[in-house]
Amino acid sequence: MRHFLTLRDYTKEEILEILELAAKIKRETKNKVFKDYMPRNTLGMIFEKSSTRTRVSFEVGIYQLGGVGLFLSSNDIQLGRGEPMSDTSRVVSSMVDMVMIRTFAQSKIEEFAKYSKVPVINGLTDEYHPVQLMADYMTIQEAGLEKDLVVSYVGDGNNLAHSWLMLASKLGFELRIATPKGYEVNQNILDEALNFAKESGAKIIIGNDPKEACKDATVITTDTWVSMGQEDEKEKRLKDFDGYIVDKEMMKLGKPNAVFLHCLPAYRGYEVSEDVIEGEESLVFEEAENRLHAQKGVMVWLSRQINK
Known part of the structure; x- marks a missing residue:
């Protein structure tokens, strides 16, 4: 089965x-x-x-x-x-x-x-x-960005980040993940992805500098900093994630045709700015469909x- x-x-x-x-x-x-x-x-x-x-x-x-x-x-x-x-x-x-x-x-x-x-x-x-990542990659395909794909994930090392690790390591594209210190991805999942990457040729880079991660990226993506069940951590998380907002300046670090993805719900002014999620580079609502x-x-x- x-x-x-x-x-x-x-x-x-x-x-x-x-x-x-x-x-x-x-x-x-x-x-x-x-x-x-x-x-x-x-x-x-x-x-x-x-x-x-x-x-x-x-x-x-x-x-x-x-x-x-x-x-x-x-x-x-x-x-x-x-x-x-x-x-x-x-x-x-x-x-x-x-x-x-x-x-x-x-x-x-x-x-x-x-x-x-x-x-x-x-x-x-x-x-x-995983179903979110299938929708994300479908959106990437429709945008014609599969060739030489570089995905930069900025934010919490959560279920989205883990799923990006699995997708990149299976399909063989470059993935960069930038999280604040203390919010890194699960080490066991990372190790597993790195093992898969040996066969697929995927390049996986883990760090804490969002600007470095976004340089020349074709896709820049993020997720909410405060997921369901983490509401009591909100104030601490907002402080710890300072500097990780995907705004126009962050998007400019990517390639000229870079697009923005977000699984939603999005909290404007926190993980993404209003002008990015509503901007020409945003494929968020195509992604949602x-x-x-x-x-x-x-x-x-x-x-x-x-x-x-």
Whole structure:
């Protein structure tokens, strides 16, 4: 059973195959051609973390593929009352065709997948956000920036940074990550990415200087400095991340055609300035829409693996 828990589990060829499928389905969608790739399929969507883009994109996506999405808040199912993840998995996966989970620890989704009878998709954990990276790279492809790609990630060494490490190390492009001291990426994940990079030829640079990281970059990206569950750290984080805002001066350090990406929600004036996110270099809202199309590619690809 193939799951989509982290890009670690996928080859370069598989990632590009999914994105090619996503691009095909997107073209059809834009032409108002809705094929029943997953007729009468049910997607169970378990949310232990709230979301805008994840819920809308998966629910609309499965509908456009011919199926239906079932929203399951942890407050509405027995997980919220302490039922073991393994029990929830065996019950839910016996009634649906696919499951998407947005939760906290990566270990929780991995436990669910272990006992699941159907494919499981990671809609976000504290460690990884693989569906976001599929949308990000799809946006990069559409902008024609894959050749000699240099991505600079500025900010917190969080699930986005970890997912960029996995994507770069699998596809073989240059990735530079600049974080404040004390907010670096997980060392085990970095070591794993560096090992993958030996085969793909990826160049991974880790440091603490955002300006150095952004020099001659083709893509500059960031994420919120205060993620869900970190609200009590807000004042400290705002102080520690001083100088890491992606503003016009930061963007000027990149190549003339450099673009800006952000997974959203964005907090203008903190990790990104208003004039950047609303500027010509911003592909943020194209990127957000591509969550829908990239995730349709993931769902259809996974459904096809079942029949192989």
